[in-house]
Amino acid sequence: MREKIDVLTQNLARTIVGKHEAIRLVVVALLGGGHALLEDVPGVGKTLLAKSLARSVDGRFQRLQCTPDLLPTDITGTNIWNPKSGEFSFMPGPIFANVLLADEINRATPRTQSALLEVMEERQVTVDGVSRTVPQPFFVIATQNPIEYQGTFPLPEAQMDRFMLSLSLGYPSESDELQMLQNLDNGIQLADLQPCITLDEVAQLRQLCSKIKVETSLQQYILELVRTTRQDEEITLGVSPRGTVALQKATQALAFILGRDYAIPDDVKFLAPHVLCHRLIPRGGRNAKTVVDRILRSVAIP
Numbered sequence: 390m391r392e393k394i395d396v397l398t399q400n401l402a403r404t405i406v407g408k409h410e411a412i413r414l415v416v417v418a419l420l421g422g423g424h425a426l427l428e429d430v431p432g433v434g435k436t437l438l439a440k441s442l443a444r445s446v447d448g449r450f451q452r453l454q455c456t457p458d459l460l461p462t463d464i465t466g467t468n469i470w471n472p473k474s475g476e477f478s479f480m481p482g483p484i485f486a487n488v489l490l491a492d493e494i495n496r497a498t499p500r501t502q503s504a505l506l507e508v509m510e511e512r513q514v515t516v517d518g519v520s521r522t523v524p525q526p527f528f529v530i531a532t533q534n535p536i537e538y539q540g541t542f543p544l545p546e547a548q549m550d551r552f553m554l555s556l557s558l559g560y561p562s563e564s565d566e567l568q569m570l571q572n573l574d575n576g577i578q579l580a581d582l583q584p585c586i587t588l589d590e591v592a593q594l595r596q597l598c599s600k601i602k603v604e605t606s607l608q609q610y611i612l613e614l615v616r617t618t619r620q621d622e623e624i625t626l627g628v629s630p631r632g633t634v635a636l637q638k639a640t641q642a643l644a645f646i647l648g649r650d651y652a653i654p655d656d657v658k659f660l661a662p663h664v665l666c667h668r669l670i671p672r673g674g675r676n677a678k679t680v681v682d683r684i685l686r687s688v689a690i691p
Contacts, residue, residue: 390594393586394420394646400445400585405438406572407565413646414556414663415442415530419591420598421642423553423635424509424529426494426667430536433558439490439530440579446591447584448487449524455497457540461504465514479516484508487524487588491531495541502548505529509551526591546626546670553635554660555667594645601641602651606691611636611657613688618669623680626670636664654690661685 394416401412415438418425427435436452443450453464466482483489484505494502508514509529513522531552533544561569611633619627639660644652662685666677 390590390597391645391648393590393594396585397445400582401438401441404441404579404582405434406568407561408434408438408558411438411556411558413643414554416646417639417642417660418553419446419526419528420594420645421553421635421638422526422595422599423638424531424551426549426552426555427530427532427558428535428555428667429532429557429559430534433560435530435532435558436490436492437579438558439488441582442528442530443488444579444582445585446487446526446588447586448526448588448591449485450488450490451483451486452490452492453483455491455493455495455501457496457498457542459497459501461501462516464501464504465508465516468517479519479521481521482514484514485521485523487526487528489527489529491529493533494531495533495544497542499542499545502542502544506547506551526588526595546668549667550629550631552667553639554663556663598642598645599638601644601649603637603641604651604691607640607652607654607657608637610654610688610691611640614657614661614665614684617684617688618665618681621680621684623672623675624669625672626668628665628668632665632668636660639664658685658690 398412398416402409405412415425429435440450462482464482464484466480466485468477469480471478491505508523512525512527513520615628615633615636618624636657640652640656643656643660662678662681665681669677669680671677671680
């Protein structure tokens with residue numbers, strides 16, 4: 390099963406040029422059983438990465454273009470009256486997918502954003518008192534533009550906390566951007582991408598990742614990092630217990646991806662900014678990553 394991860398990352402790299410770290414982080418979120426938030430400017434490949442992942446795992450892909458007039462039922466689905474049968478029938482929304490891209494999620498109103506809270510945590514949707522499970526595995530990739538604020542609604546802390554990690558693709562290097570231009574003529578396009586792993590194999594990989602050994606000393610290190618965020622003078626809101634669990638699960642997934650059956654402190658140090666920063670509310674406009682980097686330097690490594 391370990392070889393399946395290499396095939397998956399190589400398949401994604403065929404369309405996402407030069408973004409090996411971003412691909413690895415998205416795979417970590419997928420195998421860790423979480424969700425990923427991509428915070429970046431338009432045009433750097435966020436949608437392409439989501440579509441490539443859905444095609445690679447042979448899963449059902451749905452794209453949700455978030456706008457201020459989007460309603461919660463546009464996401465979850467709704468009951469529609471059927472005059473022939475004389476009863477209501479459920480019309481499922483785009484949330485019933487394996488990979489859901491919530492594009493520009495911060496353009497949806499808080500009421501609409503709340504429609505994702507239940508499904509991202511409990512993998513089910515409740516409409517008119519009836520709960521329905523979504524297809525498994527279920528994975529959400531949400532995007533937002535961190536620069537543009539006009540006509541947007543900041544994600545509430547409860548929503549941010551449901552993302553296992555956040556990342557940024559960033560602009561490509563000069564050589565990578567040149568490769569993108571050359572790929573226009575002879576490169577692999579999204580339509581050419583073939584499935585390389587099944588949904589059942591993704592479920593198996595998730596189970597294997599959950600069995601990766603995390604020593605008690607490393608768990609204490611994770612706890613110390615998280616608890617420090619709750620006591621730091623530069624932080625208004627620290628990391629929740631959900632964030633603690635997310636950091637351990639992400640650490641296990643990264644260790645498995647790197648070919649180990651045990652986690653090490655370097656795994657935690659690499660993932661901590663991606664798992665913790667979006668969960669923090671720094672004081673006085675301070676940068677969350679700067680604060681997390683300082684905490685990483687201050688906490689003793691086991």
